[in-house]
């Protein structure tokens with residue numbers, strides 16, 4: 009059994025052109041992601057999965073607009089347009105994504121009061137999603153990440169993966185970012201400094 013897994017982050021309709029929180033050209037990575045899926049024995053998907061009225065939505069905070077920030081008990085939280093609401097079409101995987109091979113789907117952001125960018129920990133950096141235990145119990149030691157968005161869910165997942173003891177690489181050509189105030193460059197540097205291999 010291979011000790012490597014591919015982790016495909018949030019390739020959902022709301023993060024693709026036409027979606028509620030569209031990442032520019034987000035759908036253009038899908039052919040490459042599908043090729044990666046074909047090459048790995050083990051594939052994990054993540055799915056951003058918020059209840060309506062989630063605390064990361066600007067619409068939940070009176071007087072706030074998307075991309076402003078708010079102080080949460082766990083720190084500063086960027087506010088987003090309503091997106092990836094449980095059970096909606098926007099939360100579904102993009103139709104072109106060949107996801108059927110995936111062995112597990114990790115849903116995140118389902119607790120009303122806390123957001124979760126990382127596939128490993130919620131934004132308090134304390135509450136685990138269970139992914140680390142799942143991978144370790146299955147003998148996975150190395151993970152490769154791709155998906156959306158480079159500067160949020162991919163980057164936070166990669167950094168947590170390294171800190172959880174996984175050899176970690178990110179295929180940048182198979183990622184696209186949101187880029188708020190230079191966040192792609194900043195998070196690329198942070199990933200490098202954390203020991204993530206960028207390819």
Ligand code: VGL
Pocket residue numbers: 018023056088125156157158159160161162
């Ligand atoms: C994401 C912002 C809010 C992501 C998810 O997948 O990068 N970004 N929710």
Ligand code: ZN
Pocket residue numbers: 056057058064088091092117
């Ligand atoms: Zn979200």
